[in-house]
Amino acid sequence: MWRRRAAVGVPLQEGKRVLSLLDDDGRGSHLFLLNVAQAGEAGLVGTVLAVEAAAHGHGDAPRFECKVSFDRRGTGWRQSSTFGVRSTNLSGGLPADGFAFVAPNPPPAAASVTITLFDISSGEPGSALRPVLPRSRRSRTRLSATTTAAAAVLLR
Numbered sequence: 001m002w003r004r005r006a007a008v009g010v011p012l013q014e015g016k017r018v019l020s021l022l023d024d025d026g027r028g029s030h031l032f033l034l035n036v037a038q039a040g041e042a043g044l045v046g047t048v049l050a051v052e053a054a055a056h057g058h059g060d061a062p063r064f065e066c067k068v069s070f071d072r073r074g075t076g077w078r079q080s081s082t083f084g085v086r087s088t089n090l091s092g093g094l095p096a097d098g099f100a101f102v103a104p105n106p107p108p109a110a111a112s113v114t115i116t117l118f119d120i121s122s123g124e125p126g127s128a129l130r131p132v133l134p135r136s137r138r139s140r141t142r143l144s145a146t147t148t149a150a151a152a153v154l155l156r
Helices: none
Strands: 004-010 015-023 029-038 044-051 064-072 077-088 101-103 111-119 129-131 143-146 151-155
Touching: 015 111, 029 111, 044 064
Parallel strands: 004 151, 044 077
Antiparallel strands: 004 143, 015 029, 015 129, 029 044, 044 101, 064 077, 064 111, 111 151
């Protein structure tokens, strides 16, 4: 089982990002859509969706779990949320419902937001997912110490 954590830097700004993650055995890959929009004075609001051809919509049990953590170093401010990731085939466009997370706008220089995705479809806690990177970037990807947090996207 792949148990290392890989972080990929993604700017925390308005827009949509496609994330491609591998299973812990490296055999299957999954697409996720990270959508970030302005939420007025509250900051930025984001949603994470799993894009799957076989997804039927609202009644599907979540196959993936997402943990979003905000940490502002030096102040002790921390916040985290864990939620099931909605799966969609996007045939009807972007779903209007689902869990949304909020991050400060603009994030202070000493703050970080981390999104970690877990495959929970097997019923086992947190099967690993890891980033799929273009070949030119693979050699520059650093893996941190062993942990059960499988794949993380670090938003700066």
